[in-house]
Amino acid sequence: MSRQPPEIAKDFRHAIRLEWWTLVWMSTVIAAMWLTMGGSKAMQSALIEDVLSLVPALTFLLAARFENREPTAKFPFGFYRVNSLAFLVSAVALGLVGAFLIYESATTLLAQEHPTLAPVEMFGYQLWSGWPMIAALVYSVVPPVIIGRMKEPVAKRLHDKVLHTDALMQKADWQTGLAGILGITGIYFGYWWADSAAALFIAASVMKDALTNIRIASAELLDGAPRALDRADIAADAQRLHARLSARWPEGEVRLRESGRYIVAAVDGVGPDSAEVPPLETLMGDDDGWRLSRLGLAPRQAAADE
Numbered sequence: 001m002s003r004q005p006p007e008i009a010k011d012f013r014h015a016i017r018l019e020w021w022t023l024v025w026m027s028t029v030i031a032a033m034w035l036t037m038g039g040s041k042a043m044q045s046a047l048i049e050d051v052l053s054l055v056p057a058l059t060f061l062l063a064a065r066f067e068n069r070e071p072t073a074k075f076p077f078g079f080y081r082v083n084s085l086a087f088l089v090s091a092v093a094l095g096l097v098g099a100f101l102i103y104e105s106a107t108t109l110l111a112q113e114h115p116t117l118a119p120v121e122m123f124g125y126q127l128w129s130g131w132p133m134i135a136a137l138v139y140s141v142v143p144p145v146i147i148g149r150m151k152e153p154v155a156k157r158l159h160d161k162v163l164h165t166d167a168l169m170q171k172a173d174w175q176t177g178l179a180g181i182l183g184i185t186g187i188y189f190g191y192w193w194a195d196s197a198a199a200l201f202i203a204a205s206v207m208k209d210a211l212t213n214i215r216i217a218s219a220e221l222l223d224g225a226p227r228a229l230d231r232a233d234i235a236a237d238a239q240r241l242h243a244r245l246s247a248r249w250p251e252g253e254v255r256l257r258e259s260g261r262y263i264v265a266a267v268d269g270v271g272p273d274s275a276e277v278p279p280l281e282t283l284m285g286d287d288d289g290w291r292l293s294r295l296g297l298a299p300r301q302a303a304a305d306e
Helices: 006-036 041-052 054-067 082-111 130-158 161-188 193-221 236-248 300-305
Strands: 119-122 125-128 253-259 262-270 292-299
Touching: 006 041, 006 054, 006 130, 006 161, 041 054, 041 082, 041 130, 041 161, 041 193, 054 082, 054 161, 082 161, 082 193, 125 130, 130 161, 161 193, 236 253, 236 262
Parallel strands: 262 292
Antiparallel strands: 119 125, 253 262
C-alpha cells in the first residue's frame, strides 16, 4: 500500500480542516487570556495550557503532509509511522504542560501566596479585574467544547491517536476554563487558596492524560501490538484480527504491530500450502478493512531453515 485508502480520504480532509479551525479559534482564546490574566495563577496556568494545546494540531498538520508520500530509497516502507512520531510529540508536550502546572500551583500553595486582583479602569469606570478574567475564561470554554466534540468521532473513524490526543487537549482546555472561573470566584469571596487549588486540579488532570498517551505512543514505536485510542489495552479490532488469523492458520504464530493508523500482520510457521494471501479486507471481517495494510506469511520450512 502506497497511497491513502479512499475509505478514509473524506474524514482525513475533514480532520485537516478541524485542525486549522483549532489554530484560528485557539489563537483568539490565547489573545483574550493574555490581555486579562493579571496575577492569577489559574489564569496563567490556563494560558500556558492553551498555548501548548496548539502542539497536537500543529503536529497533526505536519504529519499529514508526509504520511501519504511515496516510499523512497531511504524510507522504503513509506512514511505512515510519521503519525506515530507525531503522537509521541503530542503526548510529551501534554506531559510537559502537566509537570509545569503541578510545579507552579504546588509551590504557590506551599508558599501561601495571596493573589491580589487590583481594579482596572475600563470605559471610564473602575472595575474589579476578576470580571474581565472570568469573561475571558467563559469565552475560552466555548471553542474547545465545540471543536473537541467534532474531533472525537473523526479520530475514531481514522484510528488517529494524534487527533484523539488533540480532542483530549480540547477537553482539558474547557475544564481549565471552568476551574479557572472557580478559582477567580474564590478570590472574590476571600479564599486565597482557591486560585492555586484550581490550577493544581487542572494540572493533575492534564498529567493523567499525558502519562496514558506516552505509554501508548512508546508501545507503538516499539512495534507493540495495536493499542486502543484511549487506553493502553490492545485494540478490540486487533484482537479480533488476531483471532481470525489464528483460526485460519492454527499452526502459525500470529504477530501484529501498529504502523501509524494501520496494522501490519505476520504469520510465521504456516504450512507449505498457505503461500497465497487472501484479500486483506476479508481478513478484517466487518471491521475497517483498510486498517490491515500488510500481511506476511512465513512457511514452516522457511522458518526452520532460519
